[in-house]
Amino acid sequence: MTMTEEAKNDNGVLLEVRDLSTHFHTFRGVVKAVDGVSFSLKRGEILGVVGESGCGKSVTGFSVLRLIDPPGRIAGGDIIFEGESLLKKSEREMERIRGNKISMIFQDPMTSLNPVYTIKRQICETLELHEGLRGREAHKRAVELLRLVGIPSPESRVNYYPHQFSGGMRQRVIIAISLATSPSLIIADEPTTALDVTVQAQLIKRLYSLVRKNNSSMILITHDLSLVSGVSDNIIVMYCGRVIERGSSEAVISRPAHPYTVGLLGSIPKMAGEREMLRQISGMVPNPFDMPAGCAFCPRCEMAQSICEKEYPRMREIEEGHCVCCHFAGGRGL
Amino acid sequence: MDRDDLLLEVKNMTKKFPLSRSGPFEKKKYVDAVKDFSISLKRKEIFGLVGESGCGKSTAARTIIRLYKPDAGKIIYDGTDITDLEERELRPFRKKMQMVFQNPYSSLNPRHTVKEIVTQPIMFHGLAGSRREAEEKAMYYLDKVGVLSSQADRYPHQFSGGQRQRISIARALAVAPDFIIADEPVSALDVSIQAQILNLLLDLREEFDLSLMFIAHDLAVVRHVSDRVGIMYLGRLVEYGPYSSIFENPLHSYTKTLLSAVPVLGKRTIDSVVLSDEVPSAPSEDFEGCVFAHRCGGSTERCLCETPVLKEHDPGHFVACWRSEM
Numbered sequence: 178m179t180m181t182e183e184a185k186n187d188n189g190v191l192l193e194v195r196d197l198s199t200h201f202h203t204f205r206g207v208v209k210a211v212d213g214v215s216f217s218l219k220r221g222e223i224l225g226v227v228g229e230s231g232c233g234k235s236v237t238g239f240s241v242l243r244l245i246d247p248p249g250r251i252a253g254g255d256i257i258f259e260g261e262s263l264l265k266k267s268e269r270e271m272e273r274i275r276g277n278k279i280s281m282i283f284q285d286p287m288t289s290l291n292p293v294y295t296i297k298r299q300i301c302e303t304l305e306l307h308e309g310l311r312g313r314e315a316h317k318r319a320v321e322l323l324r325l326v327g328i329p330s331p332e333s334r335v336n337y338y339p340h341q342f343s344g345g346m347r348q349r350v351i352i353a354i355s356l357a358t359s360p361s362l363i364i365a366d367e368p369t370t371a372l373d374v375t376v377q378a379q380l381i382k383r384l385y386s387l388v389r390k391n392n393s394s395m396i397l398i399t400h401d402l403s404l405v406s407g408v409s410d411n412i413i414v415m416y417c418g419r420v421i422e423r424g425s426s427e428a429v430i431s432r433p434a435h436p437y438t439v440g441l442l443g444s445i446p447k448m449a450g451e452r453e454m455l456r457q458i459s460g461m462v463p464n465p466f467d468m469p470a471g472c473a474f475c476p477r478c479e480m481a482q483s484i485c486e487k488e489y490p491r492m493r494e495i496e497e498g499h500c501v502c503c504h505f506a507g508g509r510g511l
Numbered sequence: 512m513d514r515d516d517l518l519l520e521v522k523n524m525t526k527k528f529p530l531s532r533s534g535p536f537e538k539k540k541y542v543d544a545v546k547d548f549s550i551s552l553k554r555k556e557i558f559g560l561v562g563e564s565g566c567g568k569s570t571a572a573r574t575i576i577r578l579y580k581p582d583a584g585k586i587i588y589d590g591t592d593i594t595d596l597e598e599r600e601l602r603p604f605r606k607k608m609q610m611v612f613q614n615p616y617s618s619l620n621p622r623h624t625v626k627e628i629v630t631q632p633i634m635f636h637g638l639a640g641s642r643r644e645a646e647e648k649a650m651y652y653l654d655k656v657g658v659l660s661s662q663a664d665r666y667p668h669q670f671s672g673g674q675r676q677r678i679s680i681a682r683a684l685a686v687a688p689d690f691i692i693a694d695e696p697v698s699a700l701d702v703s704i705q706a707q708i709l710n711l712l713l714d715l716r717e718e719f720d721l722s723l724m725f726i727a728h729d730l731a732v733v734r735h736v737s738d739r740v741g742i743m744y745l746g747r748l749v750e751y752g753p754y755s756s757i758f759e760n761p762l763h764s765y766t767k768t769l770l771s772a773v774p775v776l777g778k779r780t781i782d783s784v785v786l787s788d789e790v791p792s793a794p795s796e797d798f799e800g801c802v803f804a805h806r807c808g809g810s811t812e813r814c815l816c817e818t819p820v821l822k823e824h825d826p827g828h829f830v831a832c833w834r835s836e837m
Contacts, residue, residue, distance in 0.1 A: 229701035373563035373728065378772035400701065403731075403774035430777050444706035446735035448758070448775050455710055455735065458703035461671055 197254035212418035225405030228415035280355035284367035286347035290339040322353040345376035417473035424499030434506040519552040524584035559737030567746040609683035613695035615675035619667040673704035752828030
């Protein structure tokens, strides 16, 4: 099957996550880290997943790769990748997908490289496993990959150990490894959070152009709404394990509908114009062991009514492609 | 500037750290973590100090409140030269200058209750006649930062990151300081909580007439709270001035690229101007020239051999760049 036929068969959808639930069973009870998340991703699309600590955005990313260890468990839903359910695959089959068709970039460039092996060995491991490249060929490709991600003098740097690189350079190496197999999907979990802004700008620019060039899709998981708004095509906003708003970047940023999204955008200090009092979201994220029965945002929401306490709102489309999970958002009652 | 208004004056402060020697007979080498750092701070002013990791902003702050001893320069606090004071002589100044640290998880003693944490500095500095009075004071400050009195007997681990940062702020306030250094106070927090803490700091400044030195790498946060802003690069203050002119009319090319790298809502991140290479390591002590020259788009012969000094370009807006004079 050629690429175009393939794309036609699935309407260009690369990944579809349906009603995914990932639960963690602890002594104190069950934490529903991801609770009924659905989204789909087209080929070549960049999707931003935003939310604050503990909202389930990383667990969603890990679930797609089935990297959930006990006490965590994917409790329900389905993940369809290139037309096949990833949840039905054996561990052996998953191993062939991870790092090959789907690769992941983690937040911490200090811990995601093995400190006792050279960079070359770590890149070649991926190349050997998935592409069958060995020896001189693998070496050549490793150097090429390092050059691609913008590491100066890659011929000598390829023999370095991770500690010989700065944080930004290490994250470049990780990007090189994740791109080694030209994956169709890259899951980047806070790829630049540990880095300075100038290095972040360099890296995001590089990652963006490489993803676009390969026509890969990317899920960019981050807490930084400003960053995501400038990179991704679509955005989903998560709160307490659920998607509360989704739409095109432009719609979500310029016409946010969920009170949580509105609050988040209001809490970001502006880089230009008059300085205004920051609009803060009062209170805190609820305790995961003691979630409100209705809308999870209800205790912090200024617009909450009695219905919000009792009933979890359904996802509604308020304009084309822009959905929100709130009883009142989008002209109804507001 | 009215001299009575001046709280702190730092003149040409330099702090060196020794580098590890490659052999036992090698000459000891030093790196200038902070070099020729001069600022002044007025009462009730918030001075924002920005720069990337390792640029020396925390070292500068710690040297100012004499957690480190400067190798050169002067630090004048409220009319007194504190540059060479001994630890014992510094004690009265310790209660005037407080610090709020970045990590709300490691900067609070896990074995003490919140009430004890805030009471301790009050007792230490003898600001209360009895323990009971000290505790009452502690409760007052906890209330000011928004920690409920019913939570005062809890331990730090029972609080979220934002709450813990409130407790750190209460501890700093407890000795009624004039000057607080807040070293990345919100960078470990989520954006909605960050807004709460920033609003709190601005309120407290008004209520307690505080001067603040606000250190952060997040430019938007610094712009939001600061009256004046200073930009550091490799241990040098390269530019400072009123927040509005720094953000609207940056003069140093490092400031310009730094500002352009900040992601802004709705702006295509990928259109930003990016610097080549990474931040080099801090130059050795005998370095001459502009530290940014190698990454600067328009550096001249002069930039490579002669160290630029801070010059006033617009009223109150200083920049250390040879090109800005042209």
